[in-house]
Amino acid sequence: MNALTKNGDSPLTLLAAQKKQDISLLRIMLDLNAKREHENNDCMRAVDLVRQKKSKNEIIKLLRPV
Numbered sequence: 001m002n003a004l005t006k007n008g009d010s011p012l013t014l015l016a017a018q019k020k021q022d023i024s025l026l027r028i029m030l031d032l033n034a035k036r037e038h039e040n041n042d043c044m045r046a047v048d049l050v051r052q053k054k055s056k057n058e059i060i061k062l063l064r065p066v
Contacts, residue, residue: 001032008041010034012063016046021059030062037065 002010009017012034015026030036039045047063 001029001034002038008039010038010040010046012036012046013038013040013044013049016049016063017053019053021050021053021055023056023059023062026059026062036063 004010005014012026012029015021015029036047037045045063045065047060047065050059050063
């Protein structure tokens with residue numbers, strides 16, 4: 001669940017960077033212990049990537065580190 005690409009992206013950061021996020025898939029990933037606080041090589045967390053896309057507040061709240 002927390003495997004990384006060469007750019008340091010995790011599956012959660014890759015999903016967060018998509019144009020349209022699937023909230024149910026994000027919840028499943030978090031239920032499987034995806035690391036919310038992980039930063040890629042550009043020092044961006046999943047919540048930062050979602051904020052850049054100006055996504056729904058519900059998704060931002062979901063991805064905030066606990």
